[in-house]
Amino acid sequence: MHPAGETLRRMDAGRRVRALREALLSAGISMSYLAPDSVNNPDLFDDHVDAAVRSFQQSRGLIVDGVAGPDTLRALAEAQFRFGDRVLALVEGQQPIRGDDVAELQRHLSHLGFYYGHIDGEFNVRTRYAVAELQNNLGIPGTGVCDQDTIRAMARVNRAITPSQAFALRDYERLDRSTAALRGRLIALSTGSSELASPHAVDRLTSRPLTEAMVAADIGQRVERILREFGAGVVSRASAFAGVDGGGERVPSLSLDLHCDWLDQQAASGIAAFYWGLPGTGEARSPIGHRAAILLMKELAARTGMDSLGVHGRTWDTLKLSGIPSVGLDLGYLSNRGDAERLADPVFRQTVADSIVIGIQRLYLLEEEDQPTGTLALDDVFRFNPAEVPEERRVAGL
Template sequence: MQLLRRGDSGPAVVEIRSTLRQFGLMTGPAATPEDDRFDADTERAVRAFQQRRGLISDGIVGQATYRALREAGWTLGDRMLALLVSAPMSGDDVLALQERLLELGFDPGRPGGVFDEQTEQALRKFQREYGLVPDGMCGPATLRSLRQLGRKVTGGRPRLMREQEVLRQSGPRLRGKRIVVDPGHGGADRGVVAAGVAEADLMWDLARRIVGRMSATGMDAMLTRQEHTCPTETERAEFANTTGADLVLSLHTDANSSMHAQGLATYHFGNGTGATSTVGEALAGFIQRELLTRTAMLDCRSQARTWELLRLTRMPTVRVEVGYLTHLGDRKRLLDPAFRDVVAEGILVAVKRLYLLGQNDQPTGTFSFSDVLAHELERGGAQAI
């Protein structure tokens, strides 16, 4: 769909205003076909909705915001839920189903609001255990049982505890860990372009540096794209899910109309309603701190978002925005191969810190690639760095 912003008008604006009013974000009389203006009140309501849903609060209705508006209108019981491979069902009703299954002790994966294969498997298991037809569809009978039963898992957040336990059981060594590295954009999609420098090219180079270092430690590191291809976000997520990756690292740079905007930011999955990736949040924090210490870039913080790659991947995923290409200082850094080496090393060390779980750790910024490599090549790897 086309972007809708302040000053626009038409039937699509009427629909958006009506939806926002249903969510209590706009007051006053109901919208009419004649009242089709995207005015200041509409923009404020859109910003409030975006903030609530873990989206960029820019007041503009693009594809991600329109999707979120549509999904927020579903409640559990409004429709039959089932696995549709070609066009997976998504919405707040799917999210509610996933959270309910988790409460009952069944694992549909991280609650992202998308009815995928893991959600279907968890639903079938629930149906079998409670004497229902295990068809993997959430209809009236299954819904009644879900509502009647009490929780099996109490205290804490079960999915988050599962993520942490998987991390703990995997051990401190990097050898054998499967990591998907996602260089943003690619092919005809150049991403941010400033002063003749393209985001797609810089992130391709950075990704290869990271993969090279990871492979040297014994990790199974893979790229989501080739130099001249550009998969969709959904395709990148499907690649990570199919390969059974332990982690996903997505690499980007940012841009801003202001030449003064600069700095480093990391993003992990979080939907604003409590569902988040604990391990993803931890890794985002490690990467943020390591790179800030090593590069002295401006801290734009680690934040939760519901972007497609973050919510569609079944494993912890972090998006790293390495500076602003529209900022002269950040662009100068990114053009320096030595700087990209520093970033690659910092990201590798952050992944190592994640798996150390705080055991035998050292101050941020003190590990080097040589330190990590020496540990990984130790016979048996019994001791952490």
């Protein structure tokens, strides 16, 4: 594969286009006139390559634009390997191996009950430990390296295993055992940065142009202010991964990414939530992220009155944070007059922020403590956030 940073698009030509054709075929995209030996000029990025790139992007939950940019090329590189094609190991001082073969290994380990992390396709420390534990249970050396001997041993026992989402069950069990309080948790928060101004409205308070950067930052600040009032810590995702805990935890309990949408078709309107999952089937790769997205969408739709565009699984890198449930929220279309006029109102933006905080709080409530959508008030949230949390309900790191 060519370097992930080199973009290819329609009418480009060269040996890299030929390599792109071969990579698409290797990734399982079988379309007419894609194979280099089926066309007169295999080095040309023609309509057939464009269609194949779009098909691949659609299958991976990427933006479907027909351009082989960094995200598409990275996904293509990961799709080149099938389980068993290579030895999988974590080598100190080197970047972890990524690929579809690693994701398949993680699924096998999950089915067997040895792996309960996210199916992220990265051979990280958690994956290595799971492989070593499996090897020890199979009576072979626990090296943590997935080689042919390990694959053969795994195949012998895996035939009798019915696929299940062991990682999902364990995640939910861990969630249910945690404290209901927001106090002491760490929430990672990021906001969109587009400066494209809505033609329909300006901020009612300051008369500033209504942009994603302005709206998302304002709502993010309101969310942060409320969370801190309840004793939670809030950091940017960059700070969280740089080791700045800001609230007693090194790993955030949840990551939120706030955005506004834009479409040339001005009729498009409404709010949507995204979690790490497969676009076609909706299979959740992050069960807690999925649950959080559902609760946040329910509260936002009930309290704001905006059209609900649903909850969707996506494979975006922003949702694939290792070990951290992540939710992306599109809070309306600035290209739509109705959405823009609502988001221009600071009072409405406060309602959005309140809805987000209440959705987060509901994520951590036990079943008997939860309330119907739209009925929990911020004053009620104080009940779940005492100054001290009983020790028997505290689970570290969640």
